[in-house]
Each structure stands twice: as structure tokens, then as C-alpha cells.
Amino acid sequence: MTLSLACTLAESARRFPKQVAVIEGEHRVSYEELWRQARSLAAGLRELGVQPGDRVALLCPNTVDFPRAYFAILGAGAVVVPVHLLLTADEVGFVLTDSEARLLVCAAGFAEVARQAGAATGVPVATLGEEEGRGTRLEDVAAVVRPLASYEPRQAGDPAVVLYTSGTTGRPKGAVLTHLNLVMNATVNSFDANGLGRDDVVLGCLPLFHTFGQTVAMNGAFRCGVPLVLQPRFDAAAAIELMLRENVTVFLGVPTMYLALLEAAEGRAELPAPRLCISGGAALPVPVQERFHATFGVPVYEGYGLSETSPTATVNQPDLGNRPGTVGPPIWGVEVEIARPDVDDRIELLGPGEPGEIVVRGHNVFAGYLNRPEETAAVLVDGWFRTGDIGVKDAEGFVSVVDRKKDLIIRGGFNVYPREVEDTLLGHPAVGQVAVIGVPDERYGEEILAVVVPSEGAERPGAEEIVEWARERLGRHKYPRRVEFVDTLPLGPSHKVLKRELRRQFAQA
Known part of the structure; x- marks a missing residue:
């Protein structure tokens, strides 16, 4: 069966x-013009020797050059x-090197980094x-x-995109996503989960x-033929102005973006x-979620997914109801279940209400990690993705x-x-952002540490005040015994908090 994400x-x-x-x-670029430009660049890629199946790296910010080049690569069959x-x-x-890229396409502003990498690896730019x-x-x-x-x-x-995971342990791995994975995920997100219409x-x-x-x-908007408004780099105040000017109807973001929008909305x-x-x-x-709903008058529908699941696996959906604190039901055509986390060689499913490892099966599950058969076999078990x-x-x-298996803290034998x-800590009026990590402890194995960014304009509380707040609201094994204050939390490129950086920073303290 033929299928291309370029469609x-x-x-x-x-x-x-x-x-x-x-x-x-x-x-402003129309669909007709964008596709013409992509086909033109695809012909240029062919002239540079790119053949169907070759891997082409793309280093580009959120400008119109990204979709031009992205669909040019796909259009060329790469x-x-x-x-x-x-x-x-x-x-x-x-x-x-790891992806065995045939070519690196980069935006002009990243040419120096691209040329250094290309010179070191022999990959043309x-x-x-x-x-x-x-x-x-x-x-x-x-x-x-x-x-x-x-x-x-x-x-x-066939492979369409290779997405490199953030590499929380060791080197990043290339997750191989197929044309079917990505066409289906864009389609199901746009039509079934989000209900995009012609006016969006x-x-x-x-x-x-x-x-x-x-x-x-991007692919969700293009699948429906609606406009995509690009912001090259996220800035909350500028995003608010952009949404007002362009009559944006759909906002997609990560938690740090929602916090930034709330701060920018004040006054x-x-x-x-x-x-x-x-x-x-x-x-x-x-x-x-509650503050955002009160401020902007719209609920936030939380979802869940990974690079390996294209990404969406579950999401709260307008047609199925919104339950804050959950990530919703599985998307159309995908199964999401809970399995025993301590059994590695097979999948043993658990019943409703029983905590365990989230496993996914369906059209969104990737083909495996590029050139890593052992690591692929460890996560693709009995047809499920762990x-x-x-x-x-x-x-x-x-x-x-509930949490990442890797982020789980085991204090004195208690999870x-x-x-x-x-x-719980975000309920304190002086806590703007917080990340909770485990740090080594001689007595308990791990101790609970809360890294706090104070609320903007609030008087910085004492560490003892935060500890006491948590102690009154959490079980004796759960509340943090240590609190550290910082101006900002370290964020990755997708605006996730890098807890590994915090563990590295505070483990020796």
C-alpha cells in the first residue's frame, strides 16, 4: 500500500x-504556493544526489522554511x-553520523554550526x-x-521521520516513525480528537x-487545510498579541507555556x-488548569504521548468530556493499558485503578530505534510499546x-x-513553579527535594514554610525535607523541565 506523509x-x-x-x-503563503515551493526544493535535493530512502537532516527554526524543506524532503521520497x-x-x-544522513539542510542562521558538524562528519550542507x-x-x-x-x-x-529522543540516559536514540504513523496521528488529532473546522x-x-x-x-493544520501561524521563538506576551491579531482559535502548548501566558495576561x-x-x-x-480557565475563559485539554507514539496516545477531547488531572482516553484506533512494571519479558495487564506501566498498541507506535535492535526489543514487547x-x-x-518510572523517588522503601x-506545592500562593526530585541520602536512600521558582511579585517564603505547608497536606513519606529556590528551572528544547540537570546540580549539595 502506497502512502506518503507529503500528501x-x-x-x-x-x-x-x-x-x-x-x-x-x-x-503569508498559500497552500498552492507552499506545495510548489516544496516540489521545487525537492527537485533541488535530487540534483544534490538525494535518493528515495535517504535520510536528510533538517536544522531550521519556526519559519516558513521549515515546512518548505520538510515537505521537500518527503516529496523527494527521503x-x-x-x-x-x-x-x-x-x-x-x-x-x-548516527542517522547516516546523506545531507544536512539548514536555515541561514544556523549555517556556522551546520558547517562545523558537516566538516567533522563528511556530510554535505x-x-x-x-x-x-x-x-x-x-x-x-x-x-x-x-x-x-x-x-x-x-x-x-516506510520510514518518514527519524526523531531523536532527548536522551535522559546516555546518547539520544533515533525513533523511526512511518508514513502511516504520522498520517494517522495528524488525521486522528485533527478530525477525531480536536475537531478542527474550516474556520480554525x-x-x-x-x-x-x-x-x-x-x-x-503543523501536520494537523495542513491535514485540514487551515492556517498555521508561526512564532519563531515562544514569547508569551508576543503570543497573546499574535493570537489577537490573527484570530487564533487553537493553542497548543506545554505547561511552562501556560504558566508564562498566565503571567503575561496579568493587567x-x-x-x-x-x-x-x-x-x-x-x-x-x-x-x-484552573487558573488558565478562569483567566482566558477556556478549559485546557491535557493529552499524553511520546516521540515513539507519533506522539499522541491519549487526550481529553471536547466530545468525550474533560477531566482535569487525567490525560484523557486513548485516541481513535489506539489501545492504552496499564501493565505490571516489574515484568520485563512479557506484558501482564492490570485492572482499572491499579497503578503500573503505561503500554500502547496501535497505528501510532513507531517502527523501532534506528540501528538499535536490542533497545527496540526492550520496549516493543508482545505487540505493545512500553x-x-x-x-x-x-x-x-x-x-x-502518575510519573516517569525514572523520576520515581524511593524514600526509605516507600514510592x-x-x-x-x-x-500540592503549587497550591501555595508563593510557589510559581516547582520541580520535585530525589537526591542521594545515606539514611533513606533518596531524600525529597523541591526546587521552587517563587511566584512573580510574591515575597520569597522560607524553606521551612514550604516544608510545613507540604507536611500538613501530604503523607509523612511524601513531603519534601529540602527546599531550594531558583530564578528559573532548566528547560529542554520542548520546554520540558530537565530534572536530570536539577539532580546533577543538587545531588552533591
């Missing part, structure tokens, strides 16, 4: 040619390897938008050849090199009123994520789930 753009260009596809500042923008040249080089005389420009190559007539046909099970406008402030922004925002007379707000990437505390997350599922199918402690 998400090609079909909308055929059906809605004059509809605006991408808005970037004052720049596999996209998105590279996140915060990597050093050495780290980019690792991705190039083609730039987008850079002035002439500075190496190979993909547009120049494309300008002298005829655009491809259409996209190269691929098999549904999607804000693309999530990094497009990351799975959430790429699949749910403003006019706020946007999107019809749909979706959170993913990390746990969104219930108090934050997520490494601990959760519970109620009798009506709504899933709650402590950081999310529960964080949700």
Missing part, C-alpha cells in the same frame, strides 16, 4: 489552493531527520535563505531544474523540530479567547499519568511520585 500538504494544495497555509509575521536548535556542533555531528557565495544554497540548485510533478510514492510502512487558525509556537509541534500543530484589558487549548509534553498541574511511565486507568478509560508533591 498532507499536497492534498490541501489540491483542495484549497488559495487558502493561506502559513503566516509568519507579515508573510526521510526527515529534524535536529533541535540548541545542539552544539558536536551534538549535531552525532545525529548526522545545503543552506536555505543564505546570501550567495557562502556554499551551496538549496534555492539556487532548485532554480535551474524543473520542480517535481508530485511526491515520490512510498510504502505506508492554529498557533505554531511549539518547536517544529519536536514531535508535538510537528505532528499536532491586560484584552485577552484572546481560543476555542481549544491543548497541553502535552509534561504534566499540567490542576491548579494551573512507555516507561507509571499511570492508572479508570473504569471509563481515562488515563492518569513517592513527584507529580503528586508538585501539584
